[in-house]
Amino acid sequence: MADPDAGAPIWRRYQRFIRPDIDADVDEELRFHLEMRARELEARGASPPEARRAALERFGNVERIGGTLRSHDRRRHRVHRRSELMHALAQDLRYGWRSFRRTPGFTLVAALTLALGIGATTAIFSVVRAVILRPLPYPDAERITMVWMDNRRMGLREDIHSWANLEDYRNQNRVFTAIAGYYSTGLNLTGGCAETECEPQRVRAGAATADLFTVMRVRPLTGRPFTVAEEQPGSDAVVVISHGLWQRQFGGSESAIGRTVRLNGRQRTVIGVMPPDFTFPEARTDVWIPLALDPDDRQNRQAFGFYAVGRLRDGVSLDRARAEMSTLASALETQYPSNRDYGVYLVPLPEQVVGPTLRTSLWVMLGAVGAVLLIACANVANLMLSRAAARDREIGVRIALGSGRSRLVRQLLTESMLLALVGGALGLLVAWLGLRALVTLAPEDLPRIGEVRLDAVVLVVTALVTLFTGIAFGLAPALDAWRSNLAVVLREGGRSGAGGARGERTRRILAGAQVALVVILLTGAGLLIRSFGALQSVDLGFRPEGLLTMRIALPSAKYEQPAKRVEFWEALLARAAAIPGVQGVGGIQDIFLSPTPNSTSFTIEGRAPTPEDANIELPLDAVTPDYFRVMGIPLRSGRTFTARDNQDAEEVVMINESMARRFWPGEEAVGKRFKYGPADGGGPWMTVVGVVGDMRRTGFDAPVRFETFRPITQRVAGNLTLVARTAGDPASLTSAMRAAVKAVDPEQPVHEVATMDQLLSSRVAQRRFSMALLGSFAALALILGIVGVYGVTSYLVSQRTREVGVRLALGAPPGGVVRMMVGQGMRVAAAGVAVGVAGAFVVTRAMGSLLYGVGAFDVPTLGAVVLLIGLATLMANWLPARRAAGVDPVAALRAE
């Protein structure tokens, strides 16, 4: 008889061991039938060819029937296999669940460790997604571009335009569908209800050209946006309000459209309500009004006060837009000498909203939680290894009973996945709680933080992370089982367990990797803490304790005459100073300066300005006589202002130390004269009467500018920040200060009441936030890592109880045994530290923009980290080693 497989490739014979060979089986079954029939016919006397033909004829269409059977059998095999797998999975899950229930301690520790790692990763990922990854809520937001004036004179790339320049850019460019001009300001809002009953409130306002809405491609939710015609002074008495203001002020009623409100005393009709997520130019902008400029202002090429935002035309790349706008800027430079060194700088809006520093810091955070997750995985992998070792006999028996290796590995992986799923579910809870805390603690100026939530994308990522962790920590025990040698297992019979030489290497590597990750995280956190410390210890140039600040903006309609303003300020200062507990009250237009303050060029009397001097601009500011004393800014020479420095007296000015040193080095600045603007400009010559100490007004980490201060009685400001020095808690005087304002003018609102401590801490809030987050991740990593190292050492040491017993019995001193075991553990730790320091060197360089006053390679930080890790790992190694060396040799030998 013929071998049914004859002629088939030899491997086909063995294929059945892997999976049934369906095609061959069908062929064989049919061939058997045909041959048997042919043989019978031959026996009855037919010739072989005849017999074959007759057999085929009786059978029917062999090809068709064979095809039917093959496809039937294949389908059946698939169904069968699937149900077999599902059955095996259910069995594995049941088995895993039971074994977890038998070891609740292990399960709890492992699940919680994973939950922390997965939860932290999920939480930070949701922040990264909301702040960085999710597009801004404007259609094709990446095509929206901020258009800045590149002020090369001042080295300011993101400066604001004069209207005449901006108008030229708006009209002459061919790369933007539109460029909208705007500025942001604060306005006093009254109305919406009866004039006398309404408490005036301060609102953020965007004054913008009508095409702002086309650039952003956002229409009002209800009503209409303003039109180009409404950009004319006189026709501009309209306002578009935010969704929030609509809800607060009008209860979200449709009838809000057409109502009037008063903004800085001027009546405006509400014509539209923006959707809730429209937050341009600022998150808290509540009203948008047409930017209506007088013809004079439209011509002005040297008054800088306008921001610009445009939308790139379809098909225009950012590079092309940059090139064309630069060409336009050069043309303007040639045409108008006053435009010398003014270029254009474009920044895509998404980058503008979330700057590079914040991006870096969020990615660093994500990296940090990723590392925490890896450390958690390593810990759980170690736990699983120990658990697998304890089950070695069971595994050996299962192999002996014919359980396939792949089945065994699948069982272990199923257990890991089950554990990961529990960890993932708990992790979601951790993430949810963590996010709530995160959003509450996040600094207010963190853009888009309100958009953070656990959405579908985040959940999918969590699921993937969970899967990844399941595989990551399940792999080690599974590989271990795959390699496990039946003979060894049965011979050792679980005496010394599978831990032996087989697991030791894996464990040591895991422990070393943990140490390395912890070193990197601690170094990063250490650098941020050092930066923050350096920032906190910057000498601000004034005494910030016990100061209360508030802003007051007099409506220009009501306080048109300077005399009325002076009268108001003087009355207010007198009243405020009389409040019990107030030691002094002063005022300045802005305590802190923006990077682009209102500023001017200047000319020193009798001196031709050098080219460098011509590039220097002085911020404009006005102060009350007591301001410097109240702030605790020292007077270096001359005098401060008095009430006699008024409109009728000589024009006077005070300057800061930096300015005195720069322009009058080695001489007395007091008594010298200079004026704002060019020598032949209309401004008066001003005499320097005093020099005060430098104050960090632009920011803790920004250089001090040259500054000038005018007396409020000569440069009569309508806006002032009041500063009161108090004896006790400054916040307790808030209501008394408010009452003083009310007493002078009952309609006058007060806003942004804050203590100086609050102002200062909000200026470093983002740094503090990054530091706190990275610090907690590093602490978590340290705890998990040390627990991991401790766990590994304890386990390895416990495996060697017998060996230790033998050594002790042979007379080895216990100290020597401890030293030997600790030494082995510390070699691994040292390797981990070395790798970690190298890794930290690479990683912390990416943190450059987050650091202040400290280099990426900071020896004290690294030294402290190495010391801390060294001590911690030493303890983690020494404790279990000492315990082992303390055993009674006889008991140890008998133990197993």
Next chain:
Amino acid sequence: MRSETGDLLQGTLSILILKALLGGPSHGYAVARWIEHVTQDVLRIEEGSLYPALRRLEDSGWVTSQWGLSDNNRRAKFYTITRDGRAHLRAEADVWIRYSAAVARVLRAAPALG
């Protein structure tokens, strides 16, 4: 010689196969031979159609199959009737016997066929 009864109904073929298997596990060829022998070739079947029918019976759970060795030591697939298969056969057989008896009575009733 062709069967006077024409093509077999599918249900009929199932009954024939199940009945054939009552005698013990058999391969497809043995089933064909048994039917041939018992019906004396009156119910001539296309032998190839046995196999799809066997698969359907297997799907219904009335028959199981496994590979084994034939009398002449060849590898062959053997089919075995299950307990469900027996029950099914019994039920079908009842229907058939009553049905054919009824038809026979009809045919015997007067007037005679002539």
